[in-house]
Amino acid sequence: MKFNREIHNEGIDSHSLTQEEWVVQIMDIYQDKVIRLAYTYVKDRKLAEDLAQEVFVKCYIHKDNFRNDSSVKTWVYAITVNLCKDYLRSGWKKYIHVMDRFGKSRASSVLTPELSIVQKSEHEALADQVLKLPLKYREVILLFYYKELTVCEISQILNKKEATIRTLLQRGREMLRRKLEKSR
């Protein structure tokens, strides 16, 4: 059902719905996609949940700013990406990040509980390496392969030229391959 709605221009008719119904529909379609995309940026489940909520509230507030020259999907993803980047740029995040790195440097060999339970398969290693890529490559790789967006859509979301996206994609792939070969 959701899938069908998404296929048919995301099945959202913003004119016939109230603002709340519209947000409910947006959440129905994108809730998991948004929270998972946010997770790829912040790598923290709680934070990803908070940011996802913030994304839908923003969608509600800025519904009137949505222009039909892009799809709802790219619009929602663009809001998600911008919010996550705002968070990563914020002073509080930098502070937490520094503290986090400090903590890691003291116990660098200790794996998180989640990671220590699972014996890493090749797939896990790939997922790990993707999430460890520098942000500019990681976001392009994930939007392209994980979110299965086109280069054109990614360029709209990240507000960059298509050629730049292709270059970042190429470099990201090479970096990832090198890392995977090293880890073997």
Place this chain on the structure above:
Amino acid sequence: MEDPFKQLPEILNNGRMRAITFKEEHRQKVLQRTRDLHKPPAPKSMWYHWFHQSLSLALGVAFIFIFIQFAESMPFPLKEQKEAQSIAKIPYVNQAILTKARHDMRNHHKISGVVADQKKDTLTVFITFPKNLSQEKQIFLTESYLKEVSHLTLNEPYVVQKNLGELWNYVNVKVYTTKESEDEMLRQLMHVEQNFEWKGSINKHDGILKWERIPGYNN
């Protein structure tokens, strides 16, 4: 060979992303927040208004108080400050001292008249000596007068006085002297201005009494 990256959705969604889902409670929170956006702001209680106004008043008063304290503690401009300091340092020879010195000079040394006045850092003295007094005696009496003024002003004992007294390191002196003229009575009756013969001066920086004859003196 299949591109391994194409398996990323499957890998992530079935792997570490599996547990990351947007739950019903999150949906409810979003909806609640969207509803809250339309709510009019809750009316503020009387306490809030009272507290707000009191705080504003207290802050206003505190600001004015701090501003006044600050303004009072502001130093004068440097030039004015230096001037004020230098004026404060200059001893002032008051009229009581000058009167006492004049009486002593007139009573003990039979000097006809002594008029003196201090303006800022300069004391001006006009002395009229008896007509038969020698020049040396005139100088001696003038110096005695200045020593006494210094003694009375600074309470310095005569025995420790150096030269004409410590006062003249702070105060300039201009002493105009003359001898009583033959027709003194007539001059006074006709209000003719007295001509002075000698001018003695002490500059506070060198402290030495220097004499010079006033040009154009005629007796």
